[in-house]
Structure formats: C-alpha cells, structure tokens
Amino acid sequence: MEKIGIDTAFAEPGVRLSINLRERCRMHDLNEALDDLRAVIPYAHGGSVRKLSKIATLLLAKNHIIMQAKAIEELSILVSQLKRKSENLENLNKSLKPDAN
C-alpha cells in the first residue's frame, strides 16, 4: 500500500496533508459509527445531558446484546411450551368430540 517511498513521503507536503486528511476521515467515520451504536442502546439517547463515553458504549452494547439474546431464547422456549399445551388441549378436545357426529 505504498504510494511513494518513505523518504519522499515526508519531503512532499502534499502527501503529508493527504495522509492527515485520510486519518481525519477515518477518525470521523469511527466516531460516527460509535454514535450510531449509541443510538440503539437504551437510555443512552433520551435527551439526557452527557453523551455516553466510548468505553461505556462498548460495555453497554455487549451487555445489551447478551440480554436481548437471552430474552429471545426465553421467549422461544415459552412459545414452544405454550404451543405444546395448546396442541394437547386440541387433541383432548378432538378425542371428546366423536359423539357430535
């Protein structure tokens, strides 16, 4: 990924400037992505005064993902249990019905 040799790169001011600009853009993109992450974390974006710090958003994002995954798993277990119960009830209902014909 070498555009110019190492020596000339520091001699020409234009290259230095473009390197600086690229780094600034990179940092800007990084911060923007961090802000987007802040937006999806609960209670971090409600008009409260202080923006969440870098380390806080990373830790909270991890915890939030863990919590959501656990909630989904519990819900799906509950759903399968409920389905089983409703199926049992239906079978019970059907077995009681033959007299209706």
Next chain:
Amino acid sequence: MYHHSPFYPHHLQTGEQDLDMERENDMDQNSKNSTQKPVKREKRRYRCRKRSPATIERAKTVRRDKANARERRRMNSLNDALEHLRGILPALPDEPKMTKIETLRKAQEYIASLSFQLSGGSPDSSQCCETGSCGLCSASQSLQSTPFQSPCFPQPLQYPSSYSNPPSQMYYHHHHQSPSFPHH
C-alpha cells in the same frame, strides 16, 4: 538522616541536598538563639521547597511515566471491551478478525435486528439483516428512536411450530455456550 530511611518516599530522596541545606540553617538558628528569630520566621514563610534542576527534571519524567501508564491502561481497557464485543457478534470462523469500525457497525446492526425480533418481527429477520440493509432493518431504525421497552411476555408471537432453534445458539460459537448475565 530521616530521608535515607526506607519509610521516606523514594522519589523524594534525590532532593536530599536541599533538605540538608534547610536542616543546616535550622541548626545554625538553634545555636545562635538570641538574635535569629526574624530570620527563622522568614525561613518558615515560604512554603515551597527549593529544588535543583535535576530534581525538577526527574519529577517531570516521573509524572510523564505515570501519565503514560495511565493512558496505556485506559487504551487496554478500551481494546478489551471492543474484543468482548467482537466475541459476541455473529461472525464466520474463517473470516479475519473484524476491524474496529466493522465491529461498531455490525454491533449496531445486530442490536437493531435483535430489537426488531423482540418487537414481534419474523425469526428470519436476523439473517437478512446480517447481509446488509433491507426493508426490515430500516423499519427497525425507526423503532430505535423510542426508548427501549423490555419484551412483554403476554404478547403471542407468530412463530412457526418448526422453529425450535433460537438464533442465539448459532452466534455463540465464539464465546459462551449459554448466554449469561454478566454481573458488574
């Protein structure tokens, strides 16, 4: 001399010549008691110690070293938190490690898709969200502007009966075998 004792803080031991001068002055004061009172008061007036330039330099490097160590520790904790996030995100094992910006973006997408699932979306929404933006993802974006509400259990979910494997199990080959709440 008390400043040679092991209880005296080490980084101050280098300033001994200054302290020696002060102590000598003190002893001189005590030997000529009668006329020295104004000088003694004057000596006690200035609170700051006289430091040799060498001592000042040493103190500066000590401060710099401490600041460097603090900053290094802060960066390490930041990188550790990023690493934890990397471990928890869905990623293929043969992919190279996610870059910083990749993990941030993927984390945001993943959280958005999980939230969408919890709010009553289809179970497949997580798969399509991983491949990029789609109609469902943009719908979940509008959900994020409202404060997050914990899932309400009484709401019946329209999952097909064949759906027994929760998506979370696919994503845990990196880190945990079972999701657990970290207790801080």
